[in-house]
Amino acid sequence: MTRYGEVIGQPVAQSKSPAIHSHWLARAGIDAEYRYQTVIEPLLKPYLDERRDDPNWCGCNITMPLKMSAPAYCDRLDPGAEKLDAVNLVVREGADLVGYNTDGEGFLEPLRDRLSERHLFRMARVMGTGGAARAICSALADKGFVLVVAGRDPGRANRMIEALGLPGDHHTAAIAQFAGPTDFPFDEREGCCDLVVNATPLGMRGHDPLPFDISHAPPGSIFYDIVTDPIDTPFLEAARAAGFETIDGRAMLLGQAAVSFEKMFGQAPDRRADQALLESLV
Incomplete structure (x- = not known):
């Protein structure tokens, strides 16, 4: 055989x-x-x-x-x-x-050129607290990112960060917090690296879209969705329409x-x- x-x-x-x-x-x-x-x-x-x-x-x-x-x-x-x-x-x-x-290594692959550069500050907003999110958060923290981890239960996000022992000072939020618009005044200085990551099944075929309002993304953010079916999720479509760079799930x-x-x-x-x-x- x-x-x-x-x-x-x-x-x-x-x-x-x-x-x-x-x-x-x-x-x-x-x-x-x-x-x-x-x-x-x-x-x-x-x-x-x-x-x-x-x-x-x-x-x-x-x-x-x-x-x-x-x-x-x-x-x-x-x-x-x-x-x-x-x-x-x-x-x-x-x-x-x-x-x-192998999720963390796979997630970082399309970002390696960007991460070889020096940045004044790195921040990632990561939606999700499941197995893939754990690997992604660990890989990003090792690359010097400050994380905002969002889940339906912020307590679970806190427990995940504590269990992983991630280096750095990180934050958690309810995923619903990102559904509506914000008027937060983002710092537009150069030299920052910002990611917005969907590490949930939301947006996958047969699931509801991820409720994320574009106003929560700092200028110059990269939107990264690990969903692979469909390749072009509503999350990525909205980001691209607003002029943001996107990475789809095929890369990871x-x-x-x-x-x-x-x-x-x-x-x-x-x-x-x-x-x-x-x-x-x-």
């Missing part, structure tokens, strides 16, 4: 991960497949128990809503996943199922997938045709 990797979660049929990994497998000439498998939380442990005994299984990426449940079913965790208490990749290493978290997906591919299939992907790949992910 052919070796294979998978992406698991619910919903998962719309995932673009199979197209990405299949593209890289073909370029590398690797005899393997990558597919999706619907798995809900009560079936996560049975799924992993079954795959543990399958010699053709190379590993799985884990998406919503299983990232924060998966650590309990791994034999051990990579230090990054242990810190985050969230797993988006499980691979077999010897007899062990090992959990990793590609970045974290590259790390996952190497761990599952034993070699780094050939990324020379990534632009064409991105354009095909619609």
Whole structure:
């Protein structure tokens, strides 16, 4: 039988991960497949128990809503996943199922040129408190960002920041606070780096849009949405119409997938045709 990797979660049929990994497998000439498998939380442990005994299984990426449940079913965790208490990749290493978290590295990939510059101040408004938000907040704090983390329950956002032990002085807010307009007088000085990040499922096909009023974004902000279905969310459309730079979810997906591919299939992907790949992910 052919070796294979998978992406698991619910919903998962719309995932673009199979197209990405299949593209890289073909370029590398690797005899393997990558597919999706619907798995809900009560079936996560049975799924992993079954795959543990399958010699053709190379590993799985884990998406919503299983990232924060998966650590309990791994034999051990990579230090990054242990810190985050969230797993988006499980691979077999010897007899062990090992959990990793590649979300932070993937999220930062399209920002690396920007973050190589010096800034007087960096701030990120991060909407969400789930597994992806944990990885994003940790990665941004390590890059010197002051965070404003918004969730339906600000207490949960506070607990997340405390549990992660993030360096710096950060803040929390109710996500509803950003739904209406503000007349806050933003500092328009040069040399600042501001991000507005949607790390929630809001805006995903079948979900309500993220309630975010553009007036909460400082001048020059970059809007970054990790949702991948649809690629162009109402959050990004509104930002672009107001003249802001935007980054869609394909960028993070590609970045974290590259790390996952190497761990599952034993070699780094050939990324020379990534632009064409991105354009095909619609």
